[in-house]
Amino acid sequence: MTEKALRLGTRRSKLAMAQSGQVADAVSQVTGRPVELVEITTYGDTSREHLAQIGGTGVFVAALRDALLRGEVDFAVHSLKDLPTAQHEGLVVAAIPEREDPRDVVVARDARKLTDLPRGARIGTGAPRRMAQLNAYARTHGMEIETVPIRGNVDTRIGYVSSGELDAVVLAAAGLNRVGRIDEVTDFLSVDTVLPAPGQGALAIECAADNASLIAALAELDDPFTRAAVTAERSLLAALEAGCSAPVGALADLLADGQTVKEMRLRGVVGTTDGSTLVQLSTTGPVPETHEAALALGRELATEMLAQGAAGLMGERAQ
Numbered sequence: 001m002t003e004k005a006l007r008l009g010t011r012r013s014k015l016a017m018a019q020s021g022q023v024a025d026a027v028s029q030v031t032g033r034p035v036e037l038v039e040i041t042t043y044g045d046t047s048r049e050h051l052a053q054i055g056g057t058g059v060f061v062a063a064l065r066d067a068l069l070r071g072e073v074d075f076a077v078h079s080l081k082d083l084p085t086a087q088h089e090g091l092v093v094a095a096i097p098e099r100e101d102p103r104d105v106v107v108a109r110d111a112r113k114l115t116d117l118p119r120g121a122r123i124g125t126g127a128p129r130r131m132a133q134l135n136a137y138a139r140t141h142g143m144e145i146e147t148v149p150i151r152g153n154v155d156t157r158i159g160y161v162s163s164g165e166l167d168a169v170v171l172a173a174a175g176l177n178r179v180g181r182i183d184e185v186t187d188f189l190s191v192d193t194v195l196p197a198p199g200q201g202a203l204a205i206e207c208a209a210d211n212a213s214l215i216a217a218l219a220e221l222d223d224p225f226t227r228a229a230v231t232a233e234r235s236l237l238a239a240l241e242a243g244c245s246a247p248v249g250a251l252a253d254l255l256a257d258g259q260t261v262k263e264m265r266l267r268g269v270v271g272t273t274d275g276s277t278l279v280q281l282s283t284t285g286p287v288p289e290t291h292e293a294a295l296a297l298g299r300e301l302a303t304e305m306l307a308q309g310a311a312g313l314m315g316e317r318a319q
C-alpha cells in the first residue's frame with residue numbers, strides 16, 4: 001500500500017527549493033511516506049522594496065505559515081535566521097536538523113580575501129549586521145572599504161561581482177552550499193571578524209501544533225545541540241528586542257575538554273552600521289538541558305550587552 005504524500009510548502013527561490021528538496025528526502029526516510037513540494041509565493045518574493053522598508057522580520061515566512069494554518073500543506077522548511085523569534089500560535093518547530101557552516105563568506109573578484117581587497121573596495125551586503133562588523137574590521141585594520149546595500153537572491157548578489165559593479169559581496173556559507181556555489185567563495189570569514197546572524201546555517205521544520213503523529217516522526221530529524229544553540233542565539237536577539245534585520249550577530253558553540261563537552265559559549269555583537277561602535281560580549285554556562293535553560297543563556301548575555309549600551313546602537317533597526 002502506498003501512503004498518501006506529505007505536502008511540503010516551499011518558496012520558489014532556488015535556495016528555498018534546494019533546502020526543501022533536501023529536507024523532503026530526509027522526511028520521506030523517517031516517515032516512510034512520499035513528500036510532495038507545494039510552491040507558495042510570498043510577499044518577500046514579489047516585493048521590489050528594500051527589506052527594511054517592508055518592515056523587517058518574517059516577510060518570507062508569513063505566507064508559508066498561513067498555508068500551514070489553513071491546512072493546505074503539512075509542513076514547511078524555513079531558514080531559521082529568517083524566522084521571527086516569537087512563537088507562532090498553532091504551529092510548532094518540530095525539528096531543527098544539525099546546523100551546517102554558520103559562517104559568512106566573501107565572494108570577490110580575482111580570488112581576493114577580505115584583507116587583500118583593493119583600497120576603497122566596494123563590498124555589497126544588505127545586512128546591517130554585516131555592514132557594522134565589516135566596517136569595524138576595516139577601521140581597526142587600516143583598510144578603506146565602502147559597504148554598499150544590495151538585496152536579491154544568491155545569483156543576483158554574486159552577479160554584482162561578476163559584472164564588475166562591486167569588488168565583493170558577503171553571503172552566508174550555508175546558502176551558497178545549498179545552491180551548489182560554495183566553490184566561488186574566496187574567503188571564509190572567521191566568526192571573530194563577522195559573527196553570523198542568530199540561527200544562521202540552521203533550518204527549522206514547522207508544522208501544525210495539533211499534528212501529533214507528524215511531530216513525533218519529525219522529532220527524529222532534530223539535533224538537540226543545534227536546537228539549544230539557536231535557542232540561546234534567538235533568545236539573545238529577542239531580549240535585545242531586535243529583529244532579523246537588526247545589526248545583531250550571535251553564535252553559540254560547545255566548548256570541549258578533549259572529547260568531553262564541557263560548556264556552551266554564547267557570543268554576541270551589536271554595532272552601528274558604520275562600525276564606529278561595537279558591543280561584543282560572550283558568556284559561558286553549562287550545556288543547556290532544557291529549552292528554558294537555553295533561553296536563560298541568551299537573556300543573560302542580552303542583559304550584559306544592554307548594560308554596555310547595546311540598545312542605543314540599534315536605532316537603525318527596522319522595527
Ligand SMILES: NCc1[nH]cc(CCC(=O)O)c1CC(=O)O
Nearest residue numbers: 079081171172174175200201202
Ligand atoms: N538573508 C537571506 C538568507 N536567509 C537564509 C540564507 C541562507 C543561510 C542560512 O540558511 O542561514 C540567506 C542568504 C544569505 O544570508 O546569504
